Amino acid sequence: MPEDIGAIDPNWAWSTFKPSTEQPWNRRLAAHLCRRAGFGATSRELNDLVKQSPAEIAHAFVENAKQASQRDPETDSLATAMLATGNSQNLAAWWLHRMLNSPWSGGEAASTSPLLEKLTLFWHGHFATGAEKVDDAEMMFTQNQLLRHHALGNFGAMTQEISRDPAMLIYLDSTTNRKAHPNENYAREVMELFCLGEGNYTEGDIQELARCFSGWEVRRKKFRFNKYQHDTGVKTILGKSGKFGGEEGVNVVLNQKALPRFIARKLIRFFVFDEPAAPEQLVEPLARLLRQSELRIGPVVERILASNLFYSQSTVGRKVRSPVELGIGLLRCLHGSTNLELVARGLEEIGQAVFYPPNVKGWDGGRTWINTSTLLGRSNLIGQLLRHETTRFAGNNLEMLAQQNGVSASDKLVAWLDEQLLAVPFDGTARAGLIDVVETATGNKSQRIAELIHTMSTVPQFHLA
Amino acid sequence: MTTRRSFLTQTIGTSAVVSLGAAVPEFLLQAGVAASQPNDETILVMVQLSGGNDGLNTVAPFTQNAYRKARPTLAVQSSDALKIDSSYGFHPAAQGLSRLLEENRLSIIQGVGYANPNRSHFESMDIWHTCRRKTAVRTDGWLGRYLEANQSGQALDLPAIHLGHEKQPLALSSQSIRVPSVKSLDRFRLKDQSKKLSEAVTRIGGTTSSGDDLLGFVQSSTGSALSASQQIEAASGNYKPGITYPDSGLAQKLKTVAQLIDSGLKTRIYYVTLDGFDTHSRQAPAHAALLRELSGALESFVTDLNEHGHGDRVLTMSFSEFGRRLKENASEGTDHGAAAPVFLAGNRVAPGLIGKHPSLTDLQDGDVKFHTNFRQVYATILDKWLGVESAPILGGKFASVPALQS
Helix, strand or coil: CCCCHHHCCHHHHHCECCCCCCCCCCHHHHHHHHHHHCCCCCHHHHHHHCCCCHHHHHHHHHHHHHHHHCCCHHHCHHHHHHHHCCCHHHHHHHHHHHHHHCCCCCCCCCCCCHHHHHHHHHHHHHCCCCHHHHCCHHHHHHHHHHHHHHCCCEHHHHHHHHHCCHHHHHHCCHHHCCCCCCCCHHHHHHHHHHHCCCCCCCHHHHHHHHHHCCCEEEECCEEEECHHHCCCCCEEECCEEECCCHHHHHHHHHCCCHHHHHHHHHHHHHHCCCCCCCCHHHHHHHHHHHHHCCCEHHHHHHHHHCECHHHCCCCCCCCECCHHHHHHHHHHHCCEECCHHHHHHHHHHCCCCCCCCCCCCCCCCHHHHCCHHHHHHHHHHHHHHHHCCCCEECCECHHHHHHHCCCCCHHHHHHHHHHHHCCCCCCHHHHHHHHHHHHHCCCCHHHHHHHHHHHHCCCHHHHEC | CCCHHHHHHHHHCHHHHHHHHHHCCHHHHHHHHHHHCCCCCCEEEEEEEECCCCHHHHEECCCCHHHHHHCCCCCCCCCCCEECCCCCEECCCCHHHHHHHHCCCEEEEEEEECCCCCCCHHHHHHHHHHCCCCCCCCCCCHHHHHHHHCCCCCCCCCCEEEECCCCCCHHHCCCCCCCCEECCHHHHCCCCCCCCHHHHHHHHHCCCCCCCHHHHHHHHHHHHHHHHHHHHHHHHHHCCCCCCCCCCHHHHHHHHHHHHHHCCCCCCEEEEEEECCCCCCCHHHHHHHHHHHHHHHHHHHHHHHHHCCCHHHEEEEEEECCCECCCCCCCCCCCECCCEEEEEECCCECCEEECCCCCCCCEECCEECCCEEHHHHHHHHHHHHHCCCHHHHHCCCCCCCCCECC
C-alpha cells in the first residue's frame, strides 16, 4: 500500500485538487477521471479536457448529467425499437449504446452524458431488479428511466418512486402484499440494502414497515393502491408511531441518521476505491454534505470527482474494472463501434448482464469480478471485439485510428495506448515487451495492432482502473 | 501429476522457459506450484433430475400387489426388473445403475423427502436447494453456504462450477461467492490466435513488481487462469476417457466434469441437471429414455474417473424435487408425489439399499411417506465427505445415514 488510508486527513481528502508541478494535470489524469466518471474518453476528448481545470470539469460533468437527466425519454427511438421486440436482452444493447455514445462535451444537443449513464448503472446495482423475474422489457425500461431521471437528484424522491415502481414491486414480491399477510421482502431491502445497512433496524421494524406497504399492487403494469388490502392501523417504525401509509413509512427510513453515511460509503466505493472500506472519518464529510444538500446526489458526486483523494495514489488503479467498464471502455477509448448485442452477451459471460443483476444485492464488484473463468472470458471477449467483422475503429480500422492520431510507429503507439488505457503506467521493460509484440505479430498493420491491444488487455495491470 | 517444469513448459513453451531462465515471473511460479501440488481433496458432483423422477418405477417394488394394482399400465414387471434383491429391482432401462451396484459403487437411500411435502416443482426444488420453506428468506442455498463456510484465504480457483444452459441452481447461491455457470469448456480456454498471447502476457504482466494487494491478486488470478487454460487445453487435446461415453447430454456433461477434475482444477463442487422427469402422460417411453440416459452417464462417469485414478475422491449424488403418485393417472402417466430414492455413486459408498422402501399401503394424500429427511443426506455428505460441520449450513443437526464407507 502506498499510504495508510486510515491516516488520510479528511479535510485534505475532500478539498479541491489543484494540479502542481509534482502532479500536473495531463492526459493520463484526465483519462483516470473519465474512466471513473464514465466509460473512458477518446484521445480527442482528452486533448480538450486538459485545457480546463479538474474542478471546472467536475462541475461541467455534473451539470451536463443533470441537464441530460431531465430530457424527455419518450423521444428515444432506439429504445422504442428495442422495446418492440419485448426482450430485455435487446434492451441491454440499447443501454450499452447510450454508454458508448454519450459525449463528454455536453451542450444543448446532448441528450445523455457518460456520468449520467455511469450513475444510472450505479443505481441499477443499488436498487437491483432482475429482468428474469420481472419478465417485461417495458417495465424494466420504465424503471431504468426512473433511475436515470433521479440519478443526480434527490435520493429521497428516488426511493419514494422506486417503492412504487412496478418492476421493483414484482421483483420483491410486493404485489402479494395483503393486509392479512404483509410481505416483508421489500420492507427488509429498503432498510438493509437501499437506505440504512444492517445493524440500523430490527426485525420488528421490518414487520411494521411491511404493514405500511399492504395494499400496494401492480395492475396492468402500473402501480395501484388497493385500499381494501391496506392495513390502516398504527405502526411503530424505528421509534416513530402513526397510522403510516407506505410513503410515510419510507419517510421514516429516509430521516434516519444512518442513511447519509450508508449512501456516501457506497458512492466512495463506486467512484474512489474498492478496498479497504473507507474509514468513518472519510465518510463523514460526504455524509454531512448529503444531509446539507437535502439528500441530493449531484453535489456529493461533484465533490468526489474534484477532490485530492480522487486523484491520489490511494485511488488511481485501486478499482477492478467492471465488465461494462472493460468492454464499453475499450471501445469508447478507441473510438470503436460494434454489434452491441454481441457485447451484451459477452458481458453476461463475464459476470455483468445489465438488467440481470445476480440478486437483490446487485453486483458485489471489486475482487468478485475476477476468477479463472472471467479472466479468460475477458481476454476472449476483447479478442473477439477487436477482430469481429462488425467492429470499426475511427469509422474504419485500427491502422486508420493510429494514423489519425499520429502514432503509427510502434513505440509511439504503445505509449499512446498506455496513456489512454492504463491507470498505472507500464514500466520500461513491459513497454519493450509490448513493442516487441506489435513488431513480431503477423498480418497487416491493423491485425498487428489488434494483437498488441489484446495482449495489453490480458495483462493483469489492465484490469485495474 | 503435473510437475512444475512440465506445467511451465505447457504454459509458456519450452523455449520461453529456457530463455527466461531464472527470471520466471513470481506470479506464474506461484500458480505453477499451486497447480503441481498433489490434489487429493474430495469432490462432490450433483446430478439434479428436474421435473420429479418417478422413484417407484426407478426402484420398483415389483412383488407387491399394491404396486401392480395402482399401476396397471406402468408397473415394472418382475420378469423385467433388474433385481436388487428378491423384492426390489431397477427399471429395465437402468442397466448402468444395476452394474454400478454390482461393482459396489452405488448406494440407494430410500424414502427421502421432508414433512408437509410441497408438490409445486419450483417450491419443492427451492426447499431442496435452500433447506428452507417459503416463509423464510431464501437468498442462499446449501452448497453456497458450504462454499462460504469453507472459504480459504486465497479464493483463486473456482470453488464450484455449474455446467449447463439452464439458470444457475439456487443451491449454489451465497452472499459472497459467485459460482460460474458454464455452457461449454470454451469458457476455460484462452482464445490465443497467435499462440503467443499467453507467453507475452506472462512476460509483460510479471515485470511490474509490486507489493500491491489488489494488483497482486489480479496477477496471481491471471497466473491461475492461464495455467487452467493450458491444463484444460492439454487435457482436452489428450484426454482419453477410460470408456466411451454414451452420446447423451448428461453423459457429455459428466465427461466434461471428468475432464475438469483430471485437469487439476481445485473445484470441489460440480453441478449438472437432467430435465424432463415431469411424466404426466405416456410415461413409459419417456421415463425409460431418461433412466437410460441417467444410468448410462453415471456408469461411464464412475468408470472413467477410476481409469484416471480419481475414483476414490469423487462422490456423485442424484436427486429430484419429489417422487410421483403411487396410482397412475388416466393418461398412462403419474402426477406429482413426495418421497423418492436418492442415489450416491462412487468407490467409497456403502453399497446397496439404505433404509426401507416406503410402505405402499400407509400413504399420505396418495403418496408414499418419507422416513429420511433430505437434510440427513446432506449432513452425511457435509460431515463425512466434504469434512465440514453440517449443522450451521443446514440450519440444524441432522443424523447421518449409513450410505458412505466409514
